[in-house]
Amino acid sequence: MKLRFIEKMRVKPTGSVYGALLGACQVHGNVELGERSAYKLFELEPENAANYVILSNIYASAGRWDYAGRIRKLMVVKGLSKDVGYACLRINLTHIDSELNLTKSEILERAIRRTKHKIMSLASTETQIQTPLMFSSNSYSMDFSIGSPSVPLTWLMDTGSNLIWTDCKTSFNPSNSSTFTKLPCTNPLCQSLPFRPTCAPDCDYTYSYVDNLTVQGVLASETFAFGSNSPVSVPGIGFGCNMRSRGLLPNAAGLAGLARGKLSLVSQLGATKFSYCLTSYGESKSSPLLLGSSAILSGSVQSTPFVTNPNRPVLYYLSLKGISVGSKLLAIDSSVFALDSDGNGGFVIDSGTTVTYLNNKGYQVMKQEFEAQVNLSVADSSATLFDLCFSLPSDQNAAVIVPELVFHFEGADMQIPGTNYFTGVSNTNLLCLAILPTDGISTLGNFQQQNMHILYDVGAEKLSFVQAQCDQV
Numbered sequence: 102m103k104l105r106f107i108e109k110m111r112v113k114p115t116g117s118v119y120g121a122l123l124g125a126c127q128v129h130g131n132v133e134l135g136e137r138s139a140y141k142l143f144e145l146e147p148e149n150a151a152n153y154v155i156l157s158n159i160y161a162s163a164g165r166w167d168y169a170g171r172i173r174k175l176m177v178v179k180g181l182s183k184d185v186g187y188a189c190l191r192i193n194l195t196h197i198d199s200e201l202n203l204t205k206s207e208i209l210e211r212a213i214r215r216t217k218h219k220i221m222s223l224a225s226t227e228t229q230i231q232t233p234l235m236f237s238s239n240s241y242s243m244d245f246s247i248g249s250p251s252v253p254l255t256w257l258m259d260t261g262s263n264l265i266w267t268d269c270k271t272s273f274n275p276s277n278s279s280t281f282t283k284l285p286c287t288n289p290l291c292q293s294l295p296f297r298p299t300c301a302p303d304c305d306y307t308y309s310y311v312d313n314l315t316v317q318g319v320l321a322s323e324t325f326a327f328g329s330n331s332p333v334s335v336p337g338i339g340f341g342c343n344m345r346s347r348g349l350l351p352n353a354a355g356l357a358g359l360a361r362g363k364l365s366l367v368s369q370l371g372a373t374k375f376s377y378c379l380t381s382y383g384e385s386k387s388s389p390l391l392l393g394s395s396a397i398l399s400g401s402v403q404s405t406p407f408v409t410n411p412n413r414p415v416l417y418y419l420s421l422k423g424i425s426v427g428s429k430l431l432a433i434d435s436s437v438f439a440l441d442s443d444g445n446g447g448f449v450i451d452s453g454t455t456v457t458y459l460n461n462k463g464y465q466v467m468k469q470e471f472e473a474q475v476n477l478s479v480a481d482s483s484a485t486l487f488d489l490c491f492s493l494p495s496d497q498n499a500a501v502i503v504p505e506l507v508f509h510f511e512g513a514d515m516q517i518p519g520t521n522y523f524t525g526v527s528n529t530n531l532l533c534l535a536i537l538p539t540d541g542i543s544t545l546g547n548f549q550q551q552n553m554h555i556l557y558d559v560g561a562e563k564l565s566f567v568q569a570q571c572d573q574v
Contacts, residue, residue: 116145127159127337128322130288135159150176155337157371162289173371190327191395193387194241194258194377206527208382209548240453240547242353243390246326248278254354260452263362263415264308266316266341267355275342280324290339291320293363306341318343338369360415361559373560378571381551386572398556403513404565412444419564420511421448426470427504437463438543447542450564454546457536464538471534474504485526487533515566521549
């Protein structure tokens with residue numbers, strides 16, 4: 102009806118008229134009318150990449166990924182992809198404790214304290230899948246802007262969450278932005294929320310995270326801008342506008358979800374893959390996050406398929422088949438790290454969990470093997486955050502050799518560098534294993550991912566990785 106009215110106007114409608122209609126179609130999830138409006142705009146404004154982006158996002162929100170892909174390809178053919186930029190986007194990541202003038206071991210210990218509650222909560226709630234607890238990550242942050250005029254904010258990168266959100270009371274005032282729009286309950290993004298909104302009248306949400314953070318707000322649409330020198334603006338990104346919160350988000354104004362669902366930043370940018378390469382703890386150099394076609398690995402790349410857990414579909418589960426210490430394949434049944442019939446257990450890769458947590462049955466076997474192979478005396482670890490520690494030799498020049506550690510995934514072997522699983526402890530002569538036991542989900546933490554280029558190929562449903570010097574990626 103609206104399109105027919107526009108077409109019958111005595112004055113020839115301009116691109117701004119069709120643009121307003123296209124924006125409304127994105128808000129309300131009207132695919133048919135959005136298509137017709139977009140193609141009118143393609144005629145009127147053939148060089149305006151934003152129109153192609155909005156139509157692609159309308160298709161993606163409706164689950165029509167093949168049509169969204171065709172629009173992206175059309176942009177490439179027309180030479181518009183360079184104007185959009187996020188088809189090949191690079192964002193710098195910073196560890197949230199990197200500016201505190203701390204040693205590597207002090208940063209690690211602070212991060213473990215933040216993570217421990219999350220792991221304990223996951224273990225205690227795993228048999229109650231209906232409990233609305235989200236996996237949370239809080240180790241690496243990135244900067245990008247929101248709104249018109251744009252407001253620069255710091256966001257935590259979270260591969261364990263599906264939602265992008267910020268605090269709309271203290272960090273971002275939507276009333277100052279000309280591009281802010283609340284999303285109705287009929288919008289496909291609203292229908293992708295894990296819990297049904299009340300719709301009284303807006304698309305409201307409540308997210309409770311396992312690290313004692315709860316946020317409440319409304320789902321909205323806004324323009325995001327990435328990069329500082331030549332910012333790339335992306336209109337119509339759905340995000341959570343928090344009106345109430347309980348708990349603290351460390352050193353950031355919001356959270357950028359990179360999980361597998363439609364609400365995530367990756368999905369809304371239309372990127373079928375992304376990668377990151379985390380520099381070593383304690384280094385001042387930033388870590389790259391690459392989205393889209395820039396996410397490419399080189400060298401001896403290995404790949405393993407993702408596993409889907411219907412109870413937690415947004416998490417990146419992997420199939421861990423076994424573990425080797427030194428040359429010995431440990432006698433651990435592969436079922437120890439597998440999902441059970443109720444969706445419990447399993448093995449997840451997460452950017453925010455600090456150290457790796459292994460199911461206690463498998464962990465104890467690995468611990469015993471390290472005790473047997475490490476040529477150092479086992480020390481009392483009760484005063485540390487770790488479970489297994491060794492006494493370092495009094496001669497500081499003495500070489501300390503630790504056995505290799507390999508995680509055997511389906512179709513791929515991940516060799517963990519020794520500096521990624523053994524660490525010194527501040528103000529002691531202890532060398533400790535930076536892997537801990539859990540009764541819940543086993544998790545590959547970011548400490549074990551240092552200097553490893555890791556690619557999440559969401560489109561191909563697989564994880565790829567290769568060792569790398571991350572400051573050179």
